Amino acid sequence: MNSENIRGRHRAPGRHNPLNELKLLARESAQPAMKAGAVVAATGGLVATFANPASADTLSPNSGNVAAAGSEAAAPAAVGPATAAAPAVSTALSKIGYAPAVQQAVAGRVAKPKPQVIEDVQVKTERAAAKKAAAERKLAAQRASRDLTRKTLTKTTSSAKVSVNTSVPSASSGMRSSHNWATAGQCTWGALAQWYKSEGYYPGGWTGNAMVWDTGAASAGYTVSGTPRTRSILVMEPGVHGSSSVGHVAWVTAVNGNQVTIIEMNALAGAYNYNTRTLTDGPGMKYIYAP
Structure with missing residues (x-):
């Protein structure tokens, strides 16, 4: 069988595919750098393949191998742009946000702008006015509370002074006695004993039953008065607060308004014994003041 002599690279038409040869070289390379070198070498080889060697005739449509020339001439159009587009990969990634690690670190150190706060002057003024009004109300409430407390204390103190010891003219000092001159165990004897306990001496200068002690003193x-006062002898007419037909006397220990507290002998507890009562001041009651 006679083989046909083909001018050029001496390869059978349709048997050689430059793109398949390029893929095979890249796949068989073990390292990425070797792959890149293989791609460049293969590309250069393909370019050399399509170049006109010195020993080969120039192919033309009239050379009798138009089909082979057409298929082989189309390959560089598919492979050539791949080598030229390789540098554009990083540019395309940069456009979608990719940056190397160093650029990312620099971008991370850039301070983000702080948001600018715009104050509402009207709201700020209203809040300040409301705060001032609240402080004034609190101060007014505290002042009113102090005034009320002051008035209450003044009124209470004044009432206590009036109820405990009513203001009366100065009591005069009368005659004195060296002993308790009343009958022992009776109300008169008990009243004189309480006077001595409080003042240190016995009053004297009069005698008689209890009902006449006010005139005798x-x-x-x-000083004898109808106004109740502590440190005084109460003289009650017959029948007043249960007094007998000869009257009754007692020693005043406290006064609260018209309420008079007394200590008395020969009354509720009997002769020689003391008891206390609180009576309402009224007609038939006189008071002998101790000076």
Whole structure:
């Protein structure tokens, strides 16, 4: 069988595919750098393949191998742009946000702009006015509370002074006695004993039953009044607060308004014994003041 002599690279038409040869070289390379070198070498080889060697005739449509020339001439159009597009990969990635590690670190150190806060002058003014009004209300409430407390304390103190010891004219000092001159165990004896316990001496200068002690004390120089007062002898007419037909006397220990607290002998507890009562001041009641 006679083989046909083909001018050029001496390869059978349709048997050689430059793109398949390029893929085979890249796949058989073990390292990425070797792959790149293989791609460049293969590309250069392909370019050399399509170049006109010195020993080969120039192919033309009239050379009798138009089909082979057409298929082989189309390959560089597919392979050539691949080598030229390789540098554009990084540019395309950069456009979609890719940056090397160093560029990313620099971008991370760039301070982000702080948001600018715009104050509402009207709201700020209204809040300041409301805060001031609240402080004024609190101060007014505290002042009112102090005034009320002051008035309450003043009124209470004044009432206590009036109820405990009513203001009366100065009591005069009358005659004195060296002993308790009343009958022992009776109300008169008990009243004189309480006077001595409080003042340190016995009053004297009069005698008689309890109902006449107010006039007798006045004659002896003592102050006698119808206004109740502590440190005084209460003289009650017959029948007043259960007094007997000869009257009754007692020692005043406290006064609260018209309420008079007394300590008395020969009353509720009997002769020689003391008891206390609180009576309402009224008609038939007189008070002999101790000076």
